[in-house]
Amino acid sequence: MKLVDTHTHIFGSQFELDMEEVVMRARRAGVEWMLLPNIDLESIESVVKAIKQFEELKPMWGLHPCHVDGNWQEVLEKIRPFFQQFPACAVGEIGLDFYWSKEFVTEQIQALEMQLAWALEYKLPVSLHTREATRETIDIVRPFAEKGLRGVFHCFSGSEIEASEVIDLGFCLGVGGSITYPKNPVREFIGHLPLDSIVLETDAPYLPPVPYRGKRNEPAYLLEVVFALADFFHRTPAEIAEITSLNSVSLFNLSAQSVQQKN
Numbered sequence: 001m002k003l004v005d006t007h008t009h010i011f012g013s014q015f016e017l018d019m020e021e022v023v024m025r026a027r028r029a030g031v032e033w034m035l036l037p038n039i040d041l042e043s044i045e046s047v048v049k050a051i052k053q054f055e056e057l058k059p060m061w062g063l064h065p066c067h068v069d070g071n072w073q074e075v076l077e078k079i080r081p082f083f084q085q086f087p088a089c090a091v092g093e094i095g096l097d098f099y100w101s102k103e104f105v106t107e108q109i110q111a112l113e114m115q116l117a118w119a120l121e122y123k124l125p126v127s128l129h130t131r132e133a134t135r136e137t138i139d140i141v142r143p144f145a146e147k148g149l150r151g152v153f154h155c156f157s158g159s160e161i162e163a164s165e166v167i168d169l170g171f172c173l174g175v176g177g178s179i180t181y182p183k184n185p186v187r188e189f190i191g192h193l194p195l196d197s198i199v200l201e202t203d204a205p206y207l208p209p210v211p212y213r214g215k216r217n218e219p220a221y222l223l224e225v226v227f228a229l230a231d232f233f234h235r236t237p238a239e240i241a242e243i244t245s246l247n248s249v250s251l252f253n254l255s256a257q258s259v260q261q262k263n
């Protein structure tokens, strides 16, 4: 089985001591690519260190909405050169988060719009974080999508109507460990969505799937998400892996050739 973890923070401090073992377990589980969404200025160094160490780790450059403040323009100016230095597979992690704080809502919107414009300019997809802001994010993304922008609503948590709107924009839904949580409302409609709009992610170290709740999440646990989706879509795990990997390889322009060669 070949898998792509389209959103994983294994460059973070929780993996400092054993990142190599985490990557080895991911390889054994069939995870061929792991896409690393940058968070802020401080996280850049650890993303760079990680991508230099393992070839299957690909960076995204961006400023996470929870780290947007009054200085956002200055911060974006410092992040932007990294697109030239270390070619990215996407602009991320960007978006809107009205759950943790509403202090910088205007700044979050401005920073998001600027980074969506970067993605169009660089012809890259985006990895979008939305929390209590799915509606607002869809509305902001729409004019960019009409100009050809593509991407993922990472850890999608909106309604069925919002899911259809996201798919109509040509965007994918990122599905991770939370799909195994009994109370997740997305479980009620996920199986009705087209499988070619779904990509897999862990969001490690967060949101570990059942039976790993309470532990640190890691890319190897993506298999649990595959098994859950196989139930929802009445497909085999191998089919879920194949279709979602093709979706990811094409969206993030990962080399299809090396995915095949590795196994």
Ligand SMILES: [Zn+2]
Residues within 6 Å of the ligand: 007, 009, 037, 093, 129, 203
């Ligand atoms: Zn993230």
